[in-house]
Amino acid sequence: MEKTDVLGTLRAGELAGATRLDLAGCGLTGVPREGFDLADSLGVLNLSQNRLQNLPDELATLGRLKILFGSDNQFTKVPEVVGACPALSMVGFKANAIEEVPAECLPKHLRWLILTDNQVAELPKQLGGCAALQKLMLSGNRLERLPEEMAGCVNLELVRLASNRFKRLPEWLLKLPKLAWLAVAGNPCSATPDAVGEAGLEEVAWGTLELKEKLGEGASGLIYRALRSDGTEVAVKVFKGAVTSDGLPENEMKASIAAGRHAHLIKVLGKVKGHPQGMEGLVMALLDSKYRNLAGPPSFESCTRDVYGEDLRLERRQVIAMARAMASVAMQLHGRGLMHGDFYAHNMVWDGEEGCLLGDFGGASFYDPEVTGVSLERLEVRAFGCLMEELLDRCVDEGGPGLRELQRRCLDGDVAGRPRFGEILEALDAR
Structure with missing residues (x-):
């Protein structure tokens, strides 16, 4: 249905009982009053891509x-x-010109707040009282600090702070018991080396690539199957160039290169040179068609946890093989002062047996191992623990008590009590 049709249908009173209302891109300068006739049913309201500057009191x-x-x-x-708004739990105001976040704007049941790509320099201390908050997206703002009161956000699991002005990360942030996914690239505290890992990396002229069908699209770029002039099939990721919820694509590209070669990383073959619009890009190995995403990304309902196919069943050997592969990759990354930041099954591809690869460095961050290294590694260990829990939940023989105990240790609410990836590898090798 066209946007104008949705608006017309709403104004004609033909959407009674609707639970979702999508008014994105309708050229609105105000919220249509007919929308408030849906007060007894409406659960999702999309007002994006309009010309709104305020919202009426009737929203409540x-x-x-x-x-x-x-x-x-x-x-x-x-x-x-x-x-x-009494039931509101997910709020998204990405890409506006927001400078002010009043304490009064925070809903009682807030779980997910998106303020990416704005001009926010301060957050209200009352954010620390949002006990249900799990997901906080703040990349692309002007923040230099977070309120100390946010140490009380003990259910916070995913935080995006990329492309802000943090000179250091708050100590309390790295001690939050459930924090597992963190992006901080593009801040002074996460200085990205100019050419890390690029020595000897092939520069692939755009004119030598013949793009075929699109294989996928993410927030940061588009992936195509391509044919090189020598007849080799490859995958090419062309970055969009705009700030995403994870940060800037240029940081993703540098992290992808710095990760290096590993049997369980998607192989980077070269860097695109001479794109006609000046876009950045990477040339990567084309995956065999047997590979597929292990899971889908989190839903609105699951918030921070991946969504798996209902029919997925795994054997103990598969769980151990995949867990070992991912622990090995993570140990290499952290050995290079690099945190993946989005360590999830939806960023893994799987061949249906024991083979798996990790990709998508959009949330990756460089760090100084001597300053925050162990804390950030153990933060990512929790993400690994979540992955392991999800795999074991789908294991036909439960994987054995030793694996469950290892998984629980990775999820320890006391960050200092979690194992490091080297220890995890040793434990998996003993299974």
Whole structure:
């Protein structure tokens, strides 16, 4: 249905009982009053890609509203009325001109807050009182610090702080008991080497690549199957160049190169040179068609946890092989002062047996191992523990008590009590 049709249908009163209302790209300067007639049913409201600068007080009458998107508008602050919505748990105001985040705008049941690509320099201390908060997306702002009160956000699991102004990370942040996925590239505390890993990396002229079908698309870029002039089939990722929830694509490209070669990493073959629009790009090994994503990304409902196929069943040998492969990759990355930041099954491809590869360095960050190294490694160990838990939950023979105990240690709420990846590898080798 066209956007104009949705708006017309709404105004004609033909959407009674609707649970979702998508008004993105309708040229709105205000919220249609007919939308509030859906107060008893509406759960998801998308107002993105309009010309909105504020929201009316009537928004608070939407008693069942759980998800609100107001991205790509003209807001300069998050409207206070957002905090008055009684059931709201997911709020997205990406790519506006937001400078102010009032304490009053924070909903009681907030789980997921997206303020990516704005101009926020300060956050309210009351954010620390959002006990249900799990996912916080703040990349591409002007933040130099976070409120100390946020140490109380003990359910926070995923944080994106890339492309801000942090000179150091708060100590309390790295001690949060459930934090597992963190992106901090593009900050002074995560200086990215100019040419790390690029020595000897082939520069592939754009004119020698013949792009075929699109294989996939992510927030940072598009992936194509391509044919090189020598007849070799490869995959080519062309970066979009804009800030994403994970940060800047240029940091992803450098991290992909710095990760180096590993049997369980998608192999980087070269760097694109001479793109007609000046875009950056990587040439990578083309994967065999038998490989598929191990899981899908988190849903609105699951928030931070991946969504697996209902029919996925694994054997103990497969769980051990995949766990060992990923622990080995993580140990190499952290040995190079590199945190993946998005260590998830949806960033893994699997051949249906024991073979698996890790990709997508969009959330990766460089760090100084002597400053925050062990803390950041053990943070990523929790992400590994979540992955292991998900694999064991789908294991037909439960994987054995030793694997469950290792998984629980990786999820220890006391960050210092978690094993490092070297120890994890030793434990897996003994199974």
